[in-house]
Amino acid sequence: MPHVEICAETCKGCALCVRACPKKILRLSPTVLNQKGYSPSECTDPSACTACRSCALTCPDVAITVYKD
Amino acid sequence: MxxxxxxxxxxxxxxxxxxxxxxxxxxxxxxxxxxxxxxxxxxxxxxxxxxxxxxxxxxxxxxxxxxxxxxxxxxxxxxxxxxxxxxxxxxxxxxxxxxxxxxxxxxxxxxxxxxxxxxxxxxxxxxxxxxxxxxxxxxxxxxxxxxxxxxxxxxxxxxxxxxxxxxxxxxxxxxxxxxxxxxxxxxxxxxxxxxxxxxxxxxxxxxxxxxxxxxxxxxxxxxxxxxxxxxxxxxEVMVEEFNMDQPEFVIVAFGTVARIAKNAVAKLKEQGINVGLIRPITVWPFPYCSLEKAAAMNSVKGFLTVEVSAGQLVEDVRLGVNGKKPVELHNTLGSVYPTPDEIVESILALKGRK
Amino acid sequence: MSEPVFKKTSMLTDAPTHYCPGCTHGIIHRLVAESIEELGLSDRAIGIAPVGCSVFAYRYFNCDMQEAAHGRAPAAATGIKRAVPNSIVFTYQGDGDLLSIGNCEVNHAAARGEKICVFLINNAIYGMTGGQMAPTTLIGMKSTTSPKGRDPEVNGYPMRGAEMLATHEGTYYAARVAVNNTKNILAAKKAIKKAFEYQNAGKGLSFVEILSTCPTNWGLSPIESLEFLENKMMPYYPLGVLKDKGAE
CATH class of the missing domain: 3.40.50.970 (Thiamin diphosphate (ThDP)-binding fold, Pyr/PP domains)
Incomplete structure (x- = not known):
């Protein structure tokens, strides 16, 4: 199943991936804070992910790994 | 070659x-x-x-x-x-x-x-x-x-x-x-x-x-x-000590000016005045030890720094001599270089002062 | 689990970057690093970090690196490339570093046709020193040294790097790209990769200007910054290939 892995500790919560995601299934976590104090990005609906890589391509911190299956 | x-x-x-x-x-x-x-x-x-x-x-x-x-x-x-x-x-x-x-x-x-x-x-x-x-x-x-x-x-x-x-x-x-x-x-x-x-x-x-x-x-x-x-x-200190066998005065100069000073040393010798020359070959590190050694010689009455600048080399000479003997400055400015005769005059003036 | 379709390139170190959240330096670092890796140039690459926000680039690119004095990266690159002709040399410079203090060095490196890649990161401001006016700061744009907005009567006009560099006979390739959306990021990667390909083929200087953001000193959110880039910067700094001797 296509999916993304977001490294919560590397993420700086900039939300560029949220803007880039064509499926609109990314958001900044309303509950989690990482060690640096940022709200990391998270996927709200993994089943809708198409592994299009848009989020990873736009992430300035290379915090996202994308899998096709 | x-x-x-x-x-x-x-x-x-x-x-x-x-x-x-x-x-x-x-x-x-x-x-x-x-x-x-x-x-x-x-x-x-x-x-x-x-x-x-x-x-x-x-x-x-x-x-x-x-x-x-x-x-x-x-x-x-x-x-x-x-x-x-x-x-x-x-x-x-x-x-x-x-x-x-x-x-x-x-x-x-x-x-x-x-x-x-x-x-x-x-x-x-x-x-x-x-x-x-x-x-x-x-x-x-x-x-x-x-x-x-x-x-x-x-x-x-x-x-x-x-x-x-x-x-x-x-x-x-x-x-x-x-x-x-x-x-x-x-x-x-x-x-x-x-x-x-x-x-x-x-x-x-x-x-x-x-x-x-x-x-x-x-x-x-x-x-x-x-x-x-x-x-x-x-x-890495390099220095030339020239005519330093019991000199009465010691000239300190580097580079081309030291060559002019050597002529002055020869002219002074003709007049029976024994003057040595310390020529730093490395100006950093500076041969302070040669200055210390010369300052400790009983024969040495004083030093004359010859330089084409407003009193730069003389500061290192004074650091080396460390107040043990008088250090005088013979300098020219800009691009004016001293002649051997002018340096001889300065040594004679030093000698006459004693 | 199968191999990922996207993972971090080995040409980037594991060091977390010091860049502010949403600063697009990180995207550009990745594009440069991936291009080097994909072309098999990692072992020959020597990068040069500038002075400015990307001063620590030597910590992030996983190849031999030099850190140059402010604006002098193209001169250092000239020395490196002449000494190790088989190396793949790139400079990574901000707009203040390259277009202000280093304007002389980059133009002469281009005029000499140095076989190097020069990447200009244009975010229209001095980031590291706290948001002062850059040679690229737009008319009317506020900075800490143009607090009422850049006034051409006082401060003159913003400078277009890619157009200027394209005028030199020794420049082999000059392009302006942006990293504001997925499509443009892919195009930016293509331009950066092309620059390295040309160097690897022994061609003259390749220059890629990359429009970038500075959320912190622009006083905008990361997403608002992308919008500023799209709505304000792109009209003055149009994207495109200014020169491509390989395509002629």
Whole structure:
């Protein structure tokens, strides 16, 4: 199943991936804070992910790994 | 190579090639322009590289880049141009890149003159650019000595990963003398720090850098640099002590001025006055020990510093003599050089004062 | 689990970057690093970091690196490339570093046709020193040294790097790209990769200007910054290939 892995500790919560995601299934976590104090990005609906890589391509911190299956 | 008649600037360039230098980055400025001119002919012949940079600033940063790959490289200039290179030299010193620089001094301050001068002594020996660093500074008095010291300058820069400087003046650069460019055995030093592309993964990734953002890091780097300068000061002092058998007075002078002073010593000898000469060959590290030793001699009544600057060399002489004997200054300014007779007069005045 | 279709390139180190959240320096670092890796140039690459926000680039690119004095990276690159002709040399410079203090060095490196890649990161401001006016700051744009907005009567006009560099005979390739959306990021990667390909083929200087953001000093959120880039910067700094000798 296509999916993304977001490294919560590397993420700086900039939300560029949220803007880039064509499926609109990314958001900044309303509950989690990482060690640096940022709200990391998270996927709200993994089943809708198409592994299009848009989020990873736009992430300035290379915090996202994308899998096709 | 047989003895040939060569202009100082050209001989310096040829000696650099003999010392294994294959990269030269420069910019024209009188009275050193024959250095880049000569390299532009010779470098292609020896498989080397000559680049005429767009400025002295660019030239010294090309040197930073090239020498940062571990090759033997140099730049040269004259006083105003050398001021422009100071930023780059400070970076090279902190990044511990081995490099050789040549300053064929002319009169200053400002645009000054195009004739010889010694007024960059402080700049050469006390720092020059920003921060705590030293150059290993050789001050030759003849073209032959300049050529011989070029080999030493390259070797020591590689050995200590420091900046070596040849400090000449317009007279040395422009005059012609018979010279023998001797073959040099080019010793290879560890270059694993150099940025050549990280194909050899047995060494760490190479980073040539002078930025240490935390005070602890920068403190440690400075400590290491100072330890290195201490080692250089302990091992690399070069000095000529001339006619120092129980002299009544001691002249201190470097470079071409020391040659003029030698004539004064000979003239004084004819008058029955025994005067010695201490000629620092390295002006940093300075031969303070020779001054200390001379100051302790019972025969010595005083010192005369002869320099073409406003009282720069004399400060180091006073540090060496350390108040034990009087130290007088005979100096000329701008690009005016002293004559032997004028120096004789100054010694006679010193003697008459007793 | 199968191999990922996107993972971090080995040409970037594991060091976390010091860049502010949403600063697009990180994207550009990745594009440069991936291009080097994909072309098999990692072992020959030597990068040069500037002075400015990307001063620590030597910590992030996983190849031999030099850190140059402010604006002097193209001069240092000249020295490196001449000394190690088989190396792949690139400079990574901000707009203050390259277009202000280093304008002389980059133009002469281009005029000489140095076989290097020069990447200009244009975010229209001095980031590291705290948001002062850059040579690229737009007319009317506020900075800490143009607090009422850049006034051409006082401060002159913003400078277009890619157009200027394209004028040199020694420039082989000059392009302006942006990293504001997926499509443009892919195009930026293509331009950066092309620059390295040309260097690897022994061609002259390749120059890629990349429009970037500075949320912190622009006083905008990361997403608002992308919008500023799109709406304000792109009209003055149009994207496109200014020169491509390989395509002629």
């Amino acid at each position: 047989a003895r040939v008649l060569m202009k100082g600037n050209e001989a310096i360039a040829e000696a650099a090639i003999a010392a294994g230098c294959r990269f030269f980055f420069g910019y024209p400025i009188t009275p050193q322009s024959e250095v880049p001119e000569y390299f532009s002919i010779r470098m292609p012949e020896v498989g080397g590289t000559f680049v005429q940079a767009e400025s002295e600033v660019a030239a010294v940063n090309m040197l930073y880049g090239a020498a940062g790959t571990g090759v033997r490289a140099m730049t040269s200039s004259s006083s105003p141009g050398f001021s422009l290179k100071q930023e780059g030299i400070s970076y090279i010193a902190c990044a511990e890149i081995p490099a050789v620089v040549v300053n064929i001094m002319r009169g200053g301050p400002g645009l000054g003159s195009i004739q010889a001068s010694q007024a960059d002594y402080f700049q050469a020996t006390k720092g020059g650019g920003h921060g705590d660093y030293r150059l290993l500074v050789y001050a030759p008095a003849s073209i032959q000595e300049a050529c011989d010291l070029m080999a030493t300058a390259f070797d020591r820069s590689q050995k200590y990963r420091c900046v070596s400087m040849i400090l000449g003046d317009g007279m040395l650069g422009q005059m012609m003398e018979p010279v023998e460019i001797k073959p040099v055995e080019v010793k290879q030093y560890d270059n694993s720090w150099a940025t050549v592309g990280w194909a050899d993964k047995s060494r760490p990734r190479a980073v040539v850098n002078s930025l240490y953002i935390t005070h602890e890091e920068l403190g440690a780097v400075n400590k290491r640099l100072q330890a290195k300068y201490k080692e250089i000061a302990a091992n």
